[in-house]
Amino acid sequence: ALGDKIYAGLFHPTAGPVNLYEARFASGKQRILAMAENLVCPWPDCKVPADRCQVHHIDAHKNGGQTNPSNLTTLCAYHNGVNDDGARDVRHEKSRGRMIRHRGQVKLVTPGGKLLGNTHDLSTMGAMDLI
Ligand SMILES: [Zn+2]
Known part of the structure; x- marks a missing residue:
């Protein structure tokens, strides 16, 4: 483990910066995409x-999920708190389920x-419903 303060940027030789994969928090642009x-x-x-x-x-x-647009969504504070982050089997009796991306759209998988x-x-x- 490299710690919480280490970031790794990916740079294309002619296109420039591509992504910042180990950022913990979404950037402003990523947040706008998630809200759209x-x-x-x-x-x-x-x-x-x-x-x-x-x-x-x-x-x-915490399980290796990257901070990139396809892995991000919005959730209210309550549902962000009760979402099962995969630490236990979603079928576990105490699980409320978890959000996944299914065919491009964000859905809840129930227990x-x-x-x-x-x-x-x-x-x-x-946005995903309009395309
Ligand atoms: Zn909610």
């Missing part, structure tokens, strides 16, 4: 708007294995 994708917290039945959400690593940073999205009206207006 999910206008409300993507946990089913949640109504918290994206601008009041936290940026969440879908594959937990029973169902894939659920948020059906809030604004959920259908996120």
